[in-house]
Amino acid sequence: MTHDITDRSPRDGRFPVDPWLIREVGLDQSFLPQSESLFALSNGHVGLRGNLDEGDPSGLPGTYLNSFYETRPLPYAEAGYGYPESGQTVLNVTNGKLIRLLVDDEPLDLRYGTIESHERTLDMKRGVLERELVWCSPSGTHVRLHTSRLVSLRRRSLVAIRYRVTAVDKRVRVVMQSELVANEHVPAQSKDPRVAAVVEHALKAVEKGGKHARALLVHRTEGSRLQMAALMDHVVHSPDGNITELAVEDDWARYTFSTALEPDDELDVTKFVSYGWSSQRSVPALRDQVTAAMVSALHAGWDGVKREQEDEFAKFWDGADVRIDGDDELQQAVRFGIFHSFQAGARAEQRAIPAKGLTGPGYDGHAFWDTEMFVLPLLTATDPDAAADALRWRAATLQQARERAGTLHLSGATFPWRTIRGHECSAYWPAGTAAFHVNADVAAAVLRYLRWTGDENFEREVALPVLVETARLWRSLGYHGEDGCFHIDGVTGPDEYSAVSHDNVYTNLLAAQNLTGAADVVARWHDQAQELGVTEDETAEWRRAADTVAIPYSERHGVHEQSRGFTALDVWDFAASDRDHAYPLLLNDSYFDLYRKQVVKQADLALALHWAGDRFTAEEKARDFAYYEPLTVRDSSLSACTQAVVAAEVGHLELATAYLAEAALMDLHDLNKNGGDGLHIASLAGGWLAVVAGFGGMRDHGDRLTFRPQLPPGWHGLDFTVRYRGHHLRVAIGPDSVTYRVEGDPDDGGSVPVTHLSGDAADGGAGEDLDVAVGSSVERSWTAVTPLTETPGQPAGRVPARAQSRSANRSAD
Amino acid sequence: MTHDITDRSPRDGRFPVDPWLIREVGLDQSFLPQSESLFALSNGHVGLRGNLDEGDPSGLPGTYLNSFYETRPLPYAEAGYGYPESGQTVLNVTNGKLIRLLVDDEPLDLRYGTIESHERTLDMKRGVLERELVWCSPSGTHVRLHTSRLVSLRRRSLVAIRYRVTAVDKRVRVVMQSELVANEHVPAQSKDPRVAAVVEHALKAVEKGGKHARALLVHRTEGSRLQMAALMDHVVHSPDGNITELAVEDDWARYTFSTALEPDDELDVTKFVSYGWSSQRSVPALRDQVTAAMVSALHAGWDGVKREQEDEFAKFWDGADVRIDGDDELQQAVRFGIFHSFQAGARAEQRAIPAKGLTGPGYDGHAFWDTEMFVLPLLTATDPDAAADALRWRAATLQQARERAGTLHLSGATFPWRTIRGHECSAYWPAGTAAFHVNADVAAAVLRYLRWTGDENFEREVALPVLVETARLWRSLGYHGEDGCFHIDGVTGPDEYSAVSHDNVYTNLLAAQNLTGAADVVARWHDQAQELGVTEDETAEWRRAADTVAIPYSERHGVHEQSRGFTALDVWDFAASDRDHAYPLLLNDSYFDLYRKQVVKQADLALALHWAGDRFTAEEKARDFAYYEPLTVRDSSLSACTQAVVAAEVGHLELATAYLAEAALMDLHDLNKNGGDGLHIASLAGGWLAVVAGFGGMRDHGDRLTFRPQLPPGWHGLDFTVRYRGHHLRVAIGPDSVTYRVEGDPDDGGSVPVTHLSGDAADGGAGEDLDVAVGSSVERSWTAVTPLTETPGQPAGRVPARAQSRSANRSAD
DSSP states (O other), X not given: OOOOOOOSOOXXXXXXXXXXXXXXXXXXXXXXXXXXXXXXXXXXXXXXXXOOTTOOSOSOOOEEETTOEEEEEOOBSSOOTTOOOEEEEEOOOOBOOOEEEEETTEEOOTTSSEEEEEEEEEETTTTEEEEEEEEEOTTSOEEEEEEEEEEOSSSTTEEEEEEEEEEOSSOEEEEEEEEEESSOOOOOOOSOTTXXXXXXXXXXXXXXXXXXXXXXXXEEOSSSOOEEEEEEEEEEEOOSOXXXXXXXXXXXXXXXXXXXXXXXXXXXEEEEEEEEEESSSOHHHHHHHHHHHHHHHHHHHHHHHHHHHHHHHHHHHHTTOEEEESOHHXXXXXXXXXXXXXXXXXXXXXXXXXXXTTSOOGGGGOBOTHIIIIIHHHHHHHOHHHHHHHHHHHHHTHHHHHHHHHHTTOSSOOOOSSBSSSSOOOSOGGGTTTOTHHHHHHHHHHHHHHHHHOOHHHIIIIIHHHHHHHHHHHHHHOEEOTTSOEEOOSBOOSOTXXXXXXXXXXXXXXXXXXXXXXXXXXXXXXXHHHHTTOOHHHHHHHHHHHHTBOOOEETTTTEEOSSTTXXXXXXXXXXXXXXTTOOSGGGTSOHHHHHTEEOBSSOSHHHHHHHTGGGSOHHHHHHHHHHHGGGBOOOSTTSHHHHHHHHHHTTOHHHHHHHHHHHHHTTTTTTTSOGGGOOOHHHHHHXXXXXXXXXXXXXXXXXXXXXXXXXXXXXOEEEEEEEETTEEEEEEEOSSEEEEEEOSOGGGOOEEEEEEOOGGGOSSOOOEEEEEEBTOEEEEEOOOOOOSSOOOOOSTTOOOHHHHHHHHHHHHO | OOOOOOOSOOSTTOSOOOSSXXXXXXOOGGGHHHHHHHTOEEOSSEEEOOXXXXXXXXXXXXXXXXXXXXXXXXXXXXXXXXOOOEEEEEOOOOBOOOEEEEETTEEOOTTSSEEEEXXXXXXXXXXXXXXXXXXXXXXXXXXXXXXXXXXXXXXXXEEEEEEEEEEOSSOEEEEEEEEEESSOXXXXXXXXXXXXXXXXXXXXXXXXXXXXXXXXXXXXXXXXXXXXXXXXXXXXXXXXXXXXXXXXOSSEEEEEEEEEEOBTXXXXXXXXXXXXXXSSSOHHHHHHHHHHHHHHHHHXXXXXXXXXXXXXXXXXXXXXXXXXXXXXXXXXXXXXXXXXXXXXXXXXXXXXXXXXXXXXXXXGGOBOTHIIIIIHHHHHHHOHHHHHHHHHHHHHTHHHHHHHHHHTTOSSOOOOSSBSSSSOOOSOGGGTTTXXXXXXXXXXXHHHHHHHHOOHHHIIIIIHHHHHHHHHHHHHHXXXXXXXXXXXXXXXXXXXXXXXXXXOHHHHHHHHHHHHHHHHXXXXXXXXXXXXXXXXXXXXXXXXXXXXXXXXXXXXXXXXOSSTTGGGSEXXXXXXXXXXTOOSGGGTSOHHHHHTEEOBSSOSHHHHHHHXXXXXXXXXXXXXXXXXXXXXXXXXXXXXHHHHHHHHHTTOHHHHHHHHHHHHHTTTTTTTSOGGGOOOHHHHHHHHHIIIIIISOOXXXXXXXXXXXXXXXXXXXXXXXXXXXXXXXXXXEOXXXXXXXXXXXXXXXXXXXXXXXOGGGXXXXXXXXXXXXXXXXXXXEOOOOOOSSOOOOOSTTOOOHHHHHHHHHXXXX
């Protein structure tokens, strides 16, 4: 008898509101792919999807090692010059989290028997996933299972699992089978281009071995020539009387432990799995590496490893937490976003931070500009070492980026639109190669990191070459037109529904920042710059380009043009799309039609208003925001957070809250219906941005941190901490006032340069400069920004869920 | 011993100049792919590449049945909405032209032994390919071979071969093996996207049979579900004493004839092959069809069939010939172009005319807009029934075009960019789906045919639905902007280096012709139009769109913009492309870079100046032509002919001659280095256009034929005939005067409405209306157009060959 498991957890409000826990009561099998993503654990190096311990049923089995991928040919029915020939796809590596259980003669499988209770809890404060379950087998035997799982932050290669079985009402024979499994069957993905290509049987067995409770599997890939080792070992406590067995084959290893439990007896298993991979090191080296990690883990034991994890998380949250007083659902969601952003980057250590982190195979496991413009703002302000490492990864791919620029007959370097190891893997150039803004995004992240840390080693070793090569790119990509302006034509900005356009404002302004920033850094590292062949004429050219960069403006509409000529285009028929249930448009409309009309997939000009906000007046921001809002369909998960930031800045606080909710709840509510492929890390990080840059009004355009605090209706307080040049700055916003506090011992000296802006100091108001000394606080009052326009509406059918329910509530009032 | 066969035929001037013959003396094995294309025979239904009778050596074996294709999946590494999933590829069908010969014990293979003489001659006047050869076998035996081959114009399904062997100096045993071979091995094509995909073993055996000298093979395709039959039979005359054998297998059939020849004895074989194919008819029906054709051919015999061929060609040339006095090379080349255009369309009979005709597998055997805008102008004026049939083919695909429009959420119908059976087969939308002008091109061809024939049945049955559905397309594709103009955004005009642009002048003006033409035809067929649901409001909308269509103009440069904003773009660095040997640019530069700069692949605005010439003043034409010439790299074979036409109109007659030469010699000189895939039929037809519309100045904008005769330097006369509304109009241009003559008996009545323009009557000059009566002539004087600008130059490295050699001659003087 099989039965579908759907109980007690409605699709909306699936997870009870709790400040630190994501708790799932019951189990909805149809939601498994999504819950596996939500309950994924990762330290940025190893990632486990939240698959059930026993493997079956599963939505999508997933175990990932950062940057462990296979190559695959990219097919083109009509190829063109410069098209990448080879793609990279993240692999589902050897699964070490699998533990099966035989209860009397019945395999524990939740599709059979009866689930008496089932609860999974992600503890975001401690970085542990807990599971409790009472199951009654088809033959009527009850067992209680309690498992804990963590991916160690302290120990990069380590997965630790505590697995406890208790007999409930009568004696039961149990057989635990703990496994390593390579080349698991992964279900075929949909035809949706965003879904990863599956590489079948990508792992070739190289070596295997085992003794007692320990087993090793070593595999390699054929195309990418990478090797990986997975090692498991076990510490078992059980009543007397047991027998064990170890079997090791090419693609699997199984440790079997058979015993019998009287009621309340417990079988208590700690399983450690250590992973290692390399493109360089030999099999013996890999074998030794995973064994060393294992011995050290066994030495620490489960309790030791778990305590380390709690310490690491406590340290992180201390400089990263956000507290919202007045909206518990968003409190939970924002912490969820911070948690997963941290998991994605914490120990990536000069590997890419993919768009899905290590939570699923979506987008082939590729990293995009998401990292630099959405995840790194958060990490720079909360875990700057992780941010530095992510940027060192980019810098490590500079050679591939130089080669790509050469292929395209451009100077300098151009970073790939999507990649794992630095090679361009985008097979559709209008939304790939043409999106040159990725280079300005990398430069922006580099410059941001420098502003926040003042890290001179990084500036010399990483920032200088990256900024120089990207500046060279921009100089060769653009040209001075007959109007004297510096134009960058034929590029795709953030809005992927307006590809291959001219003078995209966001691209142009961030390119200008890139060019100026490069010239500034060159001036500080003259000798090193000379080694890169930089001349004074060259930096003068960069500055001239930056100073004259074109910023298209429509006099007729009194707004900036997202790109040249944009406001003259026909406006998309949103009513028809709403009527035809055609969102997201990319699945129902052709590129040709999207590109030629005023329809915006995702924040584009709004991104410029945020990240180059010093180039716009308050009135321009208000008018621009109001113009683009009704055109922006948010078919990308990268949109809502930026709209929240700008909505807050121009004074539409309820709208800002609705967008914050969309960004932060993207995955908890599975808003885009594709959470099964992995989480939308950028949107989750964007939740933090929406709070801190939105309601906190935090900007870092110059060498001071600027804040313009506000609270939306219903919020009584907002409190967040950022790390700035070695200090923890805590910003606590109350109903009328804000307190800036720098933690620490006043005797250590130092201060954080803060500029406080109040709503009424709108544009001309330069704000009040406060140098907040270590160990001290400064309190200031704030007032909300007075909106200069009506609250703009969204395209038909695209009102954000929160705003919708608010307005429904209102009409019900 | 093998040796390379290269003698007596240098790469340039390979074929001796001759007014009616293409004669190859010797055999250059490295040029075989190209010569097989040049010597291809076709009637539009069956096509044979000019493969050697004995099959080996070959460049690319090829036998084609119009529209006999296989489907194949179109792969996309990143798919998008509306991308076609399935492509169509023309098949190399059962080869019936194969005749091998064993000379004593030695197979006749030109790579062995000694070629004493070898000559192939394409007789364009009669439509027959002749071959004469004396070969000395490795063992020293001489034989003379004389073969003739034709694809019958009168008998659609029939291939006829005369094969004669003579012993030269001693008695020789000969064995002739005449074959049908299905699924021949075809060499892999290059990675060049323009080269056809090869479908291996596409023919599945269905039935076979044979008796005496006759054999039948029936095959089907798996994906496209088509069936074909090939039947061969033989009439043999030989000295006494022979033995024959027939073998028939699934994929081949072989008739063997063994005899001995004394010196001067002749083995004389006539081989007939008849082909039939269908997606509907049964195997017995196909078998009967090819057998009936065979019996009829046997009844006529070789002499009868050949006489029919000569009659058909004589009839065609009588109303189609062009005579050039003063340039024998171009005389030959222009006739070559007319010959192959006629071969491509003569008996296509409601099948597509592919871009390569039936001369090779290039472009997968697809038809493009080439047909309507380059080949049909020639056929409309020389073989109007063939033109009508080609357009009936388009009309027969209206349902697929409606469905495609539906997929794209557009009204009406949109014809595919490339296809065999009417489905869109373009896998790259910026140069496929976006090239909506194909619809206006179809409409232009329909309207042109109506003007030239007044065919009312066609107007009602074909023109009305095609024009209505394409007008609906334009109305839904474009919009009235805030400026009141009708804009068509995001389309690709003829210039494929400026894809996805707004308000392409050519597209807009031809769309306007389409809209107006549709409204006019609807007014004439009111009842039938009502059946199509056309309302008065709808036609009023069409006229309003046509009347207000946007025609972008740059005041700064005083020229029209190929598309909106074009003249503001950066100009391509042609010097660098020349230095880097980067032409054709599409093989060395990326689309992103080409699209965003002023670089024109092929005549685009020039096409508008030609085909919508009534919308421009003479000064505009002169200025526009001068502006775009230095930007136009002619990386498409569709370019030079139009540039020739406009160069002549604006008075640059030497340049016009150079472009005419490029168009007409495209394949004879293998200018694009890809003639092995098949001929460039549009360029060849364009040679005719360059002469008739260029130097003849022929235009058909209204209900009169307009001529503005001119002769370039060195020409003493130009004489051409066109068929207009049932009459043969002969235009004979002498050094100072032109004679318009309508052939026929004056008693039959009727006249041709001609308008004569002389050069000095440039723009305002409305010209002199002459109604040339049947059987009469009118003579007028002409003067050359005075150029309003200097002769424009071409991009660096792209001076046309003729102009180059002229200028070299000059400097040598």
